[in-house]
Amino acid sequence: MSDVALALRQVRYTNKAFWRNPGSAFFTFAFPLMFLVIFTSLLGSGTIEVAPGVFIKQSTYYVAAMSAFAVITASYTNIAISVVFQRDAGILKRTKGTPLPGWAYMGGRVLHVLIVAILLVIITSAFGVAFYGADVPSGVLLLKFAAVVVVGAMSFAALGLATTSIVPNPDAAPPVVNAIILPLLFLSGIFIPFGVDTPEWIRTVARIFPVKHFADAMRAGFYGAPFEFLWRDVLIVAIWGLAGLILAARFFTWEPRK
């Protein structure tokens, strides 16, 4: 069997196990929808000034924002926590003793994450269309949007793999992962939209990390105008993903930490 076929085969088993773990599958899928309902219920009737003089409905805004949140949860959070669990349980160590190349195993996991992310985006969008009258991208915009989802899911998955190297054990995984991702989510306009009066220091911090760029690209890919789709945002996300991959290749461990 070729290595690619091995990786694809790994996707199948990862997927099987994923859906049989009700806790993990439920929260991965329920969280973004739950937040979408909460945010739009709390703020849905208002409008947001996204640029001087440009207003959009809150509910529309949150469909794209929660799609971005869903991709990050499915890729970054999910990979970082579940891979630490697998490492600590000795699953990775066992795998390392087989002829399966490490990248095929991890590649299988990342591909699985991508599938879950795409599914989540579809569900969130469908939810947005059904309940909030959101417009779904089509044509060239859809292709751009798809590219953002793919690049984003894989980059955040790579960053999730890199994060495992600083997590000592599974108990520490959720706090470490949340301590990294929650502030960035708040600094990205995903939960609380940036307005015209957002302080400059927040914009500066947000510009450094990949979450805001990803959220912006998702939003622009989803709605088109008045948002401006910038390939630069996608590129920055991809560079972060590449950095994550390099760090993971250097510091990732297959054996439980003592």
Place this chain on the structure above:
Amino acid sequence: MAEPVIQVRGLRKSYGDVEAVRGIDVTVERGEVFALLGPNGAGKTTTVEILEGYRQRTGGEASVLERDPAKLDRPTKARIGIVLQSSGVDPFLTVRETIDMYRGYYPHPRPVDEVIDVVGLSEKRDTRVNKLSGGQQRRLDVAIALAGDPELLFLDEPTTGFDPSARRNAWQIVRNLIALGKTVFLTTHYMDEAQYLAKRVAVIAQGLIVAEGPPATIGGRDTAQTVIRFRVEDGEGLPSLGQVPLGDGTLELRTEHPTKVLHELTAWALDRGAELEGMEVYRPTLEDIYLELTGGEAGAE
């Protein structure tokens, strides 16, 4: 003669200032079951994990299937099955799915159902791994290691924590492997396990091999002196055979010629119509030898 499956010369491993393995030699021939026997912390797992490719040795020579275990290539890894001391599997897959997943990594795997039968998990074929007992999970470990039809199998403390009947079952599984012609490298801290399974045993203590050989002769067990103990009411005229009194009035003597000594003793007793009370004749068990060799640390959990 064929190359040994495993050959180790002067193997060393240090962790910082601590030398876990201090220069050991091991040779394992094809089709042989070899046991590395020793108390916890003696260096067994360090040794086996160097041979499996998990750790880098700090000194000495090692070859596994004619390769350097520090850099095993994929074709060589495909010829090795590993049962680690502790390792996990995905809890949400069934026994069959799990074995099938690992099988797929190997070029010439054994049929899933055959592997399941060898380890006696047929009843649990479609049970999820998280519903298996500890002993069943251990059998699954062996099944996974067998799935790729390896020539060489590493078993690191396969029965630690088992109850006696589970251990008997596990031993039967290992015997099945022997029948399949596998070379097995086993580590254990149970003497009876080594004795029952292995053709050759090396005793490791504090990072050094202190004795090596077949279980029947290891540590000079076959040539060791026989111990004879008895009590007599009145020892008048008792031939002097080197007996020494113990604290409770029992006489003990050690001899390399038990037949002759017993003959003299019993002849004397019959002559006088006396009885050699509480007579015991025994040879050192593997356990005695082991305790002596490892400095009394045997069975320390």
